[in-house]
Amino acid sequence: MKLWFTAALIALAGAVRAEVLLSADEIEQTLSFGPWPPSFHSDPSNRVSNNARAIALGEALFNDPVLSVDGAFSCASCHDPEQAFTTPEARALGRVLLDRNTPSLQNLAGLRWYGWGGKSDNLWAASLHPIIEEQEMAHNADSLKTAISESTYIDEFEVLFGDIQVQDSELVLVNIAKTLSAYLETLATDQTQFDAFRDALENQDLAAAVSYPEAAQRGLQLFIGRGNCVLCHNGPRFSNNEFHDAGVPYFLNETEVDEGRFGGLNFLLSSPYTLDGNWNDDPNRQGAWAVRNVRRNHSDFGTFRTPSLRGVSETAPYMHNGSLSDLNAVIRHYSKIDTERLHADGEAILSELNLSEQEIADLVAFLVTLSKELY
């Protein structure tokens, strides 16, 4: 960081100590959570990324049950646009009760991994898998090609991709997934009360900065300090997009477990739909380094992708299995975490925080400022 900027931060903290609670170092850390929103970059692996026709077709398909084999439900049935692209059930209900909580679909553009177990390294693959998953949309490539051929979307599809009849069914499947991806990458959360605070600090706009609630500031101090939340929830998305053991039980029943990242990697490394595969439209294979170089460890078992905290107060319940009903419960989980549940050979990050009631309330006050409701 340049000297003049560091000096400005120190001066800022000193000048407004009575109103802005953060130290110069805390202000510097706070700046790392922005700016928001990030600049948009087209996905080179998807030739219809940022294409207006593809975005429109993707949105229409997302909301249409044509993507399920029997027309039973659409993507939006579980990823409800009116509910931050999730639903309030603890675990998703497809054709059966699924094992995991439905993740929100906002702010997905440009991630390294997708899904709780990271079984996809790109957004079009993450869009493709539910279409052919037996417990979800249950199409196969042939049935999907027939459904699209007979739908009202055939003309738009052929404008984008050409004559469907000369396309192999798998190509149709990938093309449909790429239109969904083109739509999904447009879903981004807006600036929040936190971002206004963060930008005010950057601009040294003290009048604006001091309007951020003191409870939220204290919560932010815990978040980046004693709470160690920032170890995993960092950067503008409040996620390092990697995989961790959060001390949440991963037993599905007496005999089955959710393998988490371990299973996600097994799936990923046998998938033809990765950035290192032939369906990638990018001749430079940008981003494929991750799937080529990712390490497999036994400690991946039962770890799950760090969720973004953007819009977090709109996406209850929480954790990979939706077992915690609200943000208060999440904070209490980490405050009194049962370290016996953590992997014996896993990372040593979490320990009991023993937060006071005031500290729990402050952390919740901070987290809700990452969502739009209070803005």
Next chain:
Amino acid sequence: MIRCAVWCMIWSSTAFACDVTGQRMNSEVQNAPEVYLSVDEIPLAQPFSVLVSICSETAVGQMGVDAIMPAHRHGLNYTPKVTALGGGAFRVDDMLFHMPGLWELQVNVDINGQSIFYSSEITLK
């Protein structure tokens, strides 16, 4: 967000003249050739590259790179890609530090048939 890395130097250099820049890496092997690490900025949770320069009069064989967070008891999630540039220099790509905190970057170099271990501490804010 690009973050600044704070480099912790272990000791200063002398011995075999070597026209390189960067931070000298630590080794417990007596009279081990000097090894230097060069990196501009380390982005948190994003891939970055480093340059490792080995100041040895004798031929340098293979080099391996890894890193750990000693306090967190974990290492890298990705295997870095090492490319020999000749003259004892190696480019290391696809390094990724996925957490802030103290990392120990580790290098194993084959020199004269002996594998020599080097390390440097890096604090990523």
